[in-house]
Amino acid sequence: xxxxxxxxxxxxxxxxxxxxxxxxxxxxxxxxxxxxxxxxxxxxxxxxxxxxxxxxxxxxxxxxxxxxxxxxxxxxxxxxxxxxxxxxxxxxxxxxxxxxxxxxxxxxxxxxxxxxxxxxxxxxxxxxxxxxxxxxxxxxxxxxxxxxxxxxxxxxxxxxxxxxxxxxxxxxxxxxxxxxxxxxxxxxxxxxxxxxxxxxxxxxxxxxxxxxxxxxxxxxxxxxxxxxxxxxxxxxxxxxxxxxxxxxxxxxxxxxxxxxxxxxxxxxxxxxxxxxxxxxxxxxxxxxxxxxxxxxxxxxxxxxxxxxxxxxxxxxxxxxxxxxxxxxxxxxxxxxxxxxxxxxxxxxxxxxxxxxxxxxxxxxxxxxxxxxxxxxxxxxxxxxxxxxxxxxxxxxxxxxxxxxxxxxxxxxxxxxxxxxxxxxxxxxxxxxxxxxxxxxxxxxxxxxxxxxxxxxxxxxxxxxxxxxxxxxxxxxxxxxxxxxxxxxxxxxxxxxxxxxxxxxxxxxxxxxxxxxxxxxxxxxxxxxxxxxxxxxxxxxxxxxxxxxxxxxxxxxxxxxxxxx
Amino acid sequence: xxxxxxxxxxxxxxxxxxxxxxxxxxxxxxxxxxxxxxxxxxxxxxxxxxxxxx
Numbered sequence: 001x002x003x004x005x006x007x008x009x010x011x012x013x014x015x016x017x018x019x020x021x022x023x024x025x026x027x028x029x030x031x032x033x034x035x036x037x038x039x040x041x042x043x044x045x046x047x048x049x050x051x052x053x054x055x056x057x058x059x060x061x062x063x064x065x066x067x068x069x070x071x072x073x074x075x076x077x078x079x080x081x082x083x084x085x086x087x088x089x090x091x092x093x094x095x096x097x098x099x100x101x102x103x104x105x106x107x108x109x110x111x112x113x114x115x116x117x118x119x120x121x122x123x124x125x126x127x128x129x130x131x132x133x134x135x136x137x138x139x140x141x142x143x144x145x146x147x148x149x150x151x152x153x154x155x156x157x158x159x160x161x162x163x164x165x166x167x168x169x170x171x172x173x174x175x176x177x178x179x180x181x182x183x184x185x186x187x188x189x190x191x192x193x194x195x196x197x198x199x200x201x202x203x204x205x206x207x208x209x210x211x212x213x214x215x216x217x218x219x220x221x222x223x224x225x226x227x228x229x230x231x232x233x234x235x236x237x238x239x240x241x242x243x244x245x246x247x248x249x250x251x252x253x254x255x256x257x258x259x260x261x262x263x264x265x266x267x268x269x270x271x272x273x274x275x276x277x278x279x280x281x282x283x284x285x286x287x288x289x290x291x292x293x294x295x296x297x298x299x300x301x302x303x304x305x306x307x308x309x310x311x312x313x314x315x316x317x318x319x320x321x322x323x324x325x326x327x328x329x330x331x332x333x334x335x336x337x338x339x340x341x342x343x344x345x346x347x348x349x350x351x352x353x354x355x356x357x358x359x360x361x362x363x364x365x366x367x368x369x370x371x372x373x374x375x376x377x378x379x380x381x382x383x384x385x386x387x388x389x390x391x392x393x394x395x396x397x398x399x400x401x402x403x404x405x406x407x408x409x410x411x412x413x414x415x416x417x418x419x420x421x422x423x424x425x426x427x428x429x430x431x432x433x434x435x436x437x438x439x440x441x442x443x444x445x446x447x448x449x450x451x452x453x454x455x456x457x458x459x460x461x462x463x464x465x466x467x468x469x470x471x472x473x474x475x476x477x478x479x480x481x482x483x484x485x486x487x488x489x490x491x492x493x494x495x496x497x498x499x500x501x502x503x504x505x506x507x508x509x510x511x512x513x514x515x516x517x518x519x520x521x522x523x524x525x526x527x528x529x530x531x532x533x534x535x536x537x538x539x540x541x542x543x544x545x546x547x548x549x550x551x552x553x554x555x556x557x558x559x560x561x562x563x564x
Numbered sequence: 565x566x567x568x569x570x571x572x573x574x575x576x577x578x579x580x581x582x583x584x585x586x587x588x589x590x591x592x593x594x595x596x597x598x599x600x601x602x603x604x605x606x607x608x609x610x611x612x613x614x615x616x617x618x
Binding site: 078084085123161170230295297336375389423424427430436438442 | 604
């Protein structure tokens, strides 16, 4: 047996000094992470500890409900998932040079057991070293390793994707809409015109130029992701324009497009629904990409929904949307129903889930419904009625325990659970250096040819990341392009010291800006709680035998389907 | 799918049983072990908490 030498290793190349005074998340009780700062650890922690065995700064401890003997440990940058005895977990915790987060379900022993490495058999130490849980790197050296690794990963994740906004106009007047001012304040009325056919051509002609900037040649056969957004992109009056967009998409090699739509006028697009070659059937269909994946919002049972997703004349929209969801599913389109949930409509979810079942949607493989928090973005939404994501997860878990029909509605965080399921099936962990593609390769392009990184920050040309000129050349607005594209888990000191960073991606930049006044900040939103709860749930499914090779394949297929 | 080892009853590895970063210090060595980055594309299928819009 190999005997592990617990002696200093040769020093790796010296890292840049850690940024003194920069700290971890200030959330603490909110997100469950460790908010200590490097200098708060006292003189001993601030000095170089390279060469001594220590616990990695990036371990996530996932305690398991009703299990006092084992814990899961997850590594924040190697992606390793392991189950360990409490003895080993306590050993690791004792060798942390910052405070380990409070367990989610149980508790740590009152005072850490300060085992020396000699107390743990060397073959355990060897495995813990190999998988990254123990390290000879100092805290600063490991931070530098994390930064380099994440930057390398971020550089790989830059493929362009396109979100076209045919109009900022909409036929609904939902009180909470973040674009509400565009339709109600006359000074924004200039935004409400429809995109022209020449502008569509200009945008598609510019795509090779954008792709060249990402190192993609037209000979590479790059499959362009194209999504439609608005306003409401699929207004009945937009039919000719949308068909032109889908024609241009098809000419560029894109077979299937996605759309975020309110679904009210979907019947006007029946022949364009579904994947390419689907059941659309019209002669023109062979020349257009299909509207293959749709996101449609429903906000409660009909009486509640009709108070929220409302026409300007006061009519409700539930029945029309429900008919169109069935239509889309009949055409083999994927339908992802988003439910904006607050304290006023959460109690209706079991009844709404039953309505989904009554429509037979739950039996359609291309149907999915998920609940997410309603965020107050204007003074028409009372912040006291809103949930945090973690609060909503807890409420949903309780409803799912009480009402079996609720399984038809997923929590937003089911994607964390899905990824964990794959790991328990043997896959590598899926990681991300940013929260979304606003910080990698997404181009949101409006009717003016203005390009934005995020659709929540559109309509103000002063903040665009660039524009498409009449000759389809691309002009970059460097300060804003750099600000958006440069945001990653290493671009702010909180995220780069966070053990969850490569699973969370740093949170939504717009929410971070709302909270801290800058895009380049963390937005934790209870992620530490949410991650551990979902991983523990996935492990419970694994133990029950629900995760098999087949299920893993199903999940992979499901993810692929949703990422059309 | 786990890597159970009779000699290590207190550790059960679920993935990446070949993982060994104990001797790796450089960026390139480490990234060879990494899975692809999966940045979600905004749109249907990305269960986000972006602002709601009508």
